[in-house]
Each structure stands twice: as C-alpha cells, then as structure tokens.
Amino acid sequence: MRATRLPDQVPANSAPLLEEWYRRHLRPGVLDLSSSGVRPYTFEQVRLACGIGRAELDAVLMDDSDSQGGADVRRAIADRYGDGDPDRVLVTHGSSEAIALTLPVVLRPGDRVVVQESAYHALGHYPAAIGCEVAVLPAGAVRGGHVDPAVLAELITGDVAAVIVNFPHNPTGRTLSPEGWAAFVDHVATTGALLVWDAAFSEITHRWAQLPEPASRYERTLSYGTFSKAFGLPGLRVGWCLGPPELLRATFPRRDRSTLFLSPLVELIAARAMRRAPALIEPRRAEARRNLDRLRAWVAEHAEHVRWQEPLGGVCALLEIRGLSGEAADCEAFCLGLLEAHRTLLVPGSAFGRPDGVRLGFGGAEREFRAGLGELSAWLRGARS
Incomplete structure (x- = not known):
C-alpha cells in the first residue's frame, strides 16, 4: 500500500500554497471556514484568564533571553507535556521554527524518511530539501485508531532514519487510539528510527483520550507543540520542541x-x-465540539455533494467534493468561486496534496460557523449544481 501525495514541493524561493492562499484571500469581511485552530483570544481575555497583572507586565526587563527559551516557560512546558525536565524543551517562534531548526540537524542527504501523507508542508519540505529519500505513509493506512500493521511492516523498516507523523492529523482529523498509539510507537522503536511527532492538536480529541508524549515510551523522539491551535493564541507565535538535550543544543548554531x-x-x-x-x-474545545455536531448533521444533509471521514481530533476536516476532477486548478477554482460569490473562505486540498477536496475548519465562533456553512450550502446547491 503506497502513496505519493505530499504537499507540493516548491522551490526554496517560492511560498507554500497554504501560506500564499491566506496572504491573497483572507481579508476583513470574509467568513473563515478554513482555519485549523480554535477562535483566537484577545490579549485582555488572556490577561484576565491567566491572572497577568499590569505590574507584572511593567516589570518585564526588555533584555535578551536564552537561546533555548527562558527557564520559566521551558519549565511550564516540561511540566505539562514532558517529564518535568526543562532541559528537554526548546522554545521557538511557533512550531514552524522548531521544525526548521531540528530537521536539518537530525537528517542527512540520502537518509530514508517516512512522512505522513498530506501533512503540514514543512514536515515534508525539509527532508526533501536536505536530499532524503522520502516515502509516504498513506492516509488510508490509518483506520479505526490504528496504523495498518501490514503497511508498518512494509514501510517502516530497519533502514529508515526517521518517521514523521502528525496526530491528530491536519487536515483530516485522523488520529490513533491509545492502543493504536502504543502499537505504532513500539513498531518505530523496533527499527531504531527517530520518531518525529507533530502534536499541535493533541489537546483536542473527539473519541479517545489525549495521547501521551511518545518519549514516555520511546526515548528517540522529537515532539512539536504550539500555542497556535488549541490555545487560541496564534498571534503569540510560540511553539516548542521536546527532545534529548544534546539534540536541542545542536540547533543553537x-x-x-x-x-x-x-x-x-x-x-x-x-x-x-x-x-x-x-x-x-x-x-x-467545547465550542469546537458543538460546531462538530452541527457539521456532522450538515454533511449528512449534503451527502449528494460532499463526503468525509469524520475527524477524531483537531478542529478541521478534509471534505471531498463530489464532481471535482482531482486537478489542483479545479479544486482552487471551486474555493475561489465560493469566496467571490459568498465571501466564504476554504483552503483547497491541493495545499495538502489532496486536490479532490477542501480543508474546512470548525474551531471558530459558532455564529460565524453557522453562517459560513449556510453560504457553502448555497454555493453547492446553486452554482455547483
């Protein structure tokens, strides 16, 4: 069982389609049905919820910080997601910087690397840019909370240097059950490969409990996290990597x-x-689950136009649009038509190597989410008919 679809590899001087799409099309007055994160907070809301007083802000010394991240924030991340050791935490400008700093350190030209299909573009970009031999873990191999054992045995073998995955997955919402997580981590451990685990959406699950940090079971693990998705703080631009201290220090140059x-x-x-x-x-999380209930009913009502595999984690889904040709241009024209006719934004699946569908986010404000679904209904039943 093989697949070849990763987000399109672009030259280093060209922007990824996902980021370019937002630059061109997300503007005031648009109903955003595309986001992979929850509704952002204002700073006032954050300050009140977190008990940050004005005196604390005024006392901050605007001096240099530490290359690995300040001790307090590293300790807070280690206590919640790691083993309590702040030396195993690298704090970065979003998880995108964590990816950019660590993958070039751990990978070499010619390494055989397995990357999950349709993953965030940076996860596939760096192995390819470094000159690795990239194999794809097919989306269809993840079913019922497990990765197909036959696919694991065929794809993740002793010659693999690294396995790069994202659970819950963006944009499909596929994830692993606790038993499936253990089986997957144990299989990677038998090969000795480095496990690179993108846990951006770990806090939001819809069927099973939140998955543990993989390093608790297999030491050769790098794990990424971010404030951008479940915390509602994308503008804070803070992410992190959990990993062996010597590897994190190797990113300093x-x-x-x-x-x-x-x-x-x-x-x-x-x-x-x-x-x-x-x-x-x-x-x-509660708002996203209410939106998911509404989306579930909406998909059932529009079965003649769309189909999906219901997301089990995160706040986005991949909707397959019936009638799309499977060509990127057709998929992007569908999204542009919706935007122009109904002021509603989706991300074309071609940004994830899936031009048969679109990414739809359900983490936003309920009122706007209902309005966006209404506009999408009108587009599907009107112009698309």
Whole structure:
C-alpha cells in the first residue's frame, strides 16, 4: 500500500500554497471556514484568564533571553507535556521554527524518511530539501485508531532514519487510539528510527483520550507543540520542541544565525498561559465540539455533494467534493468561486496534496460557523449544481 501525495514541493524561493492562499484571500469581511485552530483570544481575555497583572507586565526587563527559551516557560512546558525536565524543551517562534531548526540537524542527504501523507508542508519540505529519500505513509493506512500493521511492516523498516507523523492529523482529523498509539510507537522503536511527532492538536480529541508524549515510551523522539491551535493564541507565535538535550543544543548554531531567542515579554505570557492552560483550552474545545455536531448533521444533509471521514481530533476536516476532477486548478477554482460569490473562505486540498477536496475548519465562533456553512450550502446547491 503506497502513496505519493505530499504537499507540493516548491522551490526554496517560492511560498507554500497554504501560506500564499491566506496572504491573497483572507481579508476583513470574509467568513473563515478554513482555519485549523480554535477562535483566537484577545490579549485582555488572556490577561484576565491567566491572572497577568499590569505590574507584572511593567516589570518585564526588555533584555535578551536564552537561546533555548527562558527557564520559566521551558519549565511550564516540561511540566505539562514532558517529564518535568526543562532541559528537554526548546522554545521557538511557533512550531514552524522548531521544525526548521531540528530537521536539518537530525537528517542527512540520502537518509530514508517516512512522512505522513498530506501533512503540514514543512514536515515534508525539509527532508526533501536536505536530499532524503522520502516515502509516504498513506492516509488510508490509518483506520479505526490504528496504523495498518501490514503497511508498518512494509514501510517502516530497519533502514529508515526517521518517521514523521502528525496526530491528530491536519487536515483530516485522523488520529490513533491509545492502543493504536502504543502499537505504532513500539513498531518505530523496533527499527531504531527517530520518531518525529507533530502534536499541535493533541489537546483536542473527539473519541479517545489525549495521547501521551511518545518519549514516555520511546526515548528517540522529537515532539512539536504550539500555542497556535488549541490555545487560541496564534498571534503569540510560540511553539516548542521536546527532545534529548544534546539534540536541542545542536540547533543553537542555526538559531544563533537567525532568530536568536524570543522576547521576554512573550515568554512571560506564554509561561502563564501554559500554567493556566485549562482556562484557555476548555472553552474553545467545547465550542469546537458543538460546531462538530452541527457539521456532522450538515454533511449528512449534503451527502449528494460532499463526503468525509469524520475527524477524531483537531478542529478541521478534509471534505471531498463530489464532481471535482482531482486537478489542483479545479479544486482552487471551486474555493475561489465560493469566496467571490459568498465571501466564504476554504483552503483547497491541493495545499495538502489532496486536490479532490477542501480543508474546512470548525474551531471558530459558532455564529460565524453557522453562517459560513449556510453560504457553502448555497454555493453547492446553486452554482455547483
């Protein structure tokens, strides 16, 4: 069982389709049905929920911070997601920087690397740019909370240097059950490959409990996280990587020549948000689940136009649109038509190597989500008919 679809590889001087799509088409007055995160908070909401006083903000010394991240924010992340050891945490400008710093350190030209199909573009970009031999873990291999054992045996073998996956998956919402997680991690461990685990959506699941940090079962693991998805803080631009201290230190030469460190003001907010995570995550998780209930009914009502595999985690789904040719241009024209006729934004599946569908996000405000679904209904039943 093989697949070849990853997000399109573009030259280093060209922007990924996902980011370029937002630059061109997300504007005021548009109903955004495309986002992979929950509804963002205002700073006032964050400050009140996290108990950040004005005196604390005024006392922040606007000095340099640490290359690995300030001690307080690293300790807060380690306590919630790691083993409590702040030396196993690297704090970055979003998880995208964590990916950019770590993958070039751990991969070499010619390495055989397995990357999950339709994953976030950066996860596939760096192995290819480095010159690795990239094999694809097919989306269809993840079923019922497990990865097909036959696919694992065929694809993830002793010659694999790294296995790069994202659970819950963006954009499909596929994920693993606790038993499926254990079986998958154990199989990777038998090969000795490095497990690279994108856990951006770990806090939001719809069937099973939140999956543990894989390093608790297999030491050769890198795990990425972010405030951008479940926390509702994409504008904070803070992410992290959990991993062996010596590997994290190996990223310093790259960072010393680029971003150096985060602002101490940002680190203060991030540390407090991590300590008060339930106050931020729980309301948005509940809203997303109510939206998912509405989306489930909507898909059933529009079965002649769309089909899906219901997402089991995260706040986005891949909707297959009946009648699309499977060509990227057709998929993008569908989304542009919806935008122009109904001021409603979706992301074309071609941004994820899936031009047969679109990414639909259900993490936004309920009122706007209902309105966006109404506009999508009108487009499907009108112009598309």
